[in-house]
Amino acid sequence: MQKPVERTLLVLLAVLLLFLFGVALSLGIDMYDTYEIFLNAKTLAGEVNSWYFPTRAYVMPLVFSPVFALAKHVADDAPSFALTACHLVSMLLSTALAWAAYRIFRFHLGRLYSLLGAALLMFNPLIIHAAPISKEDIPGALLTTWTFYFYLRYWRSGRLKYGLLTALFVMLTMGTRYNVIPLLPIIMAAHELLKPRGKLRLADFARKAALLTVAPTLLWILIPSLLYFFIGRAEFLDAPGMFLHELYQASVGAVGSEMGYPEYPWENVVFLIRSCSIPISALTIWGMAGSWRRQTPGALFHGLWLGIFLAFHSFALGHKEARYLFCLFPPVYFFALLGMKNLMRPGARRSTQLAMLAAVFTWPLYNAGAECAKFFDPFYRNNFAREISRYAASIAGEHEIRWLGPFYAIHPKQYVFDVEDEVTYLYHVYIHTVNYYTGKPMYATTRKIELSALGSAEQGLFPQGQYGSLLSEGEAVILNPEINPYVTKSVPKVLKPLVVERSHVMNFTPGAGGVFQAAQPFDAQIAVKATIAGMEFKTSGLPKSVFQVFALLSDGKTATAGLVDSRKGEQTILIPKNILPSGTTATKVWLLSFDSVKLFSIPTE
Secondary structure: OHHHHHHHHHHHHHHHHHHHHHHHHHOOOOOHHHHHHHHHHHHHOOOOOOOOOOOOOOHHHHHHHHHHHHHHHHOOOHHHHHHHHHHHHHHHHHHHHHHHHHHHHHOOOOHHHHHHHHHHHHHOHHHHHHOOOOOOHHHHHHHHHHHHHHHHHHHHHOOHHHHHHHHHHHHHHHOOOHHHOOHHHHHHHHHHHHOOOOOOOHHHHHHHHHHHHHHHHHHHHHHHHHHHHHOOOOOOOOHHHHHHHHHHHHHOOOEOOOOOOOOOOHHHHHHHHHHHOHHHHHHHHHHHHHHHHHOOOOHHHHHHHHHHHHHHHHHHEOOOOHHHHHHHHHHHHHHHHHHHHHHOOOOOOHHHHHHHHHHHHHHHHHHHHHHHHHOOOHHHHOOHHHHHHHHHHHHHOOOOEEEEOOOEEEOOOOOOOOOOOOOOOOEEEOHHHHHHHHOOOEEEOOOOOOEEOOOOHHHOOEEOOOHHHHOOOOOEEEEOOOOOOOOOOOOOOOOOOEEEEEEEEEEEEEOHHHEEEEOOOOOOEEEEEEOOOEEEEEEEOOOOOEEEEEEEEOOOOEEEEEEEEHHHOOEEEEEEHHHOOOOOOEEEEEEEEEEEEEEEOOOOO
16 A cells, blocks of 8 residues: 555656746746845856845855856846746755655655655645745755754764764755754754753763854855955955844844734744645644654654744744745644654544545645646746836936836736735836846835826826936836835735836026026027916927926925926926925926836736
8 A cells, every 4th residue: 555655646746846847947037035146146157237135145146156157158048048047946956855855754754654744845835836936945945954854863873974964054054044044053952952862961062063053154154255255245354244244234124023014923823824734734733742742753853943943933033924934844744744643543533534634635735736726827927027127228228227116016816825924926026127137237216106197107107206307318217106015915906007218308508587498409498487376487399298397496406397298389387486495596407208108017817
């Protein structure tokens, strides 16, 4: 009976992984954070105009950097080639997670149960969704699992090679996900104190601490210091201090922070139950209770792993996302396997066993199938960010690209894992995405902005207030008409289209009688005079278009008189007196207009 079950599990795993490799080949998007990882990888690969984000841990950029170094030489469309190649690398890492889970389960369980645990872990819908995505979440879980596997080998055998492998993976894990940095040594130290291999000696404990904590930490600091020096970010002696300072700044706000609405510790428990399924969660609790009574081998270590990770992410980190919990999926499924063993013990009621077995197999399989079906949404094959970026670059030419407004939160039709999980299925487009595809400098004026138009958006959108005064001639401008960055809890099903347009600035020089004259066309002018209502602007001779009128005032401030439509002939607008300081005059006048206006939106069908 065991062999057919094992073969069935292997076939199911193979089918799932082959399907996900196919998804990786066609996937046209990635998550918001991923593009920061890609830009870091491009910088490490020698890309001159790429950015470097110190908030991103350095291992994944190092892993992807050969892809970008290769892409420059073998592909006409290097960013698209690299995107697909990185998705395939991510799938290799996700496949390795299944193997790592099997190996650590095999340390305490038989082959069938270990294979079942690896399969159930990979059937988790969050793992399926993240498998082809090039983020740190699955690599972090993979390296955490290998770290603890080699630690258990070291703890059991005392052989130095396993200690060195543990130290290596401690360093790699710390360089992959910063939120696990304090947890790895705490878990291993707690296990050493609670279950020493022999008589506990202070010298032995100190030696292990030096090998498994101090040495990896020094390497963890040395590697980014070398990277900072290599890319010219800092001198070598200054690099460690810069790295630690930037890491500290990135951590401020992450620990104990609020992300727009309260996030409660119990949310992580809900995320676990929803992702693993109710039957698996019930088996996990059952397995924990049974192992406590029976002192099951491995239960103490996996209990420390699960308990310390969950407590830290629930109470120390204010920001709650289910993806942060990937590192504790292996102990969750380990205890589920112990619960399964308890369920199948001789003497248990046959009907209970069959009902639970049916639920354990059908519910996760159904969830896995439903998650795979989501990838048939055309959204995942539509490279929306690339289209926007390249159009903006084409109209900008040698000029810069500027983004006005918040992040643009694109999403598939099914975009809710849990309303309290902010971004599981949201793929925010922003300036770093555009830089990835164009290599051009990018500037963002604001995170929240109101836009206005005369007529439809197809004729151009203008930023309200002073934001338009910052635009220069020939810039490509990407305007997000949504005034919120949005998270899962608030994002609408359909967003207003992004508007990409090219800015034109017409300058006027002051002349006699308050008349400001344009250099081109010669007959274009604006007469400015003070009235009881405020400062009046009368236009004449303008090209046929819609313009936003700006004036530099004598007190050094900039003001806008609003929009004029010269297609309707001469127009008069004014800056109301109640917003003008007494006695203020205009010293400079200019007009802003847009052309090459194009709207971009995700198809809803």
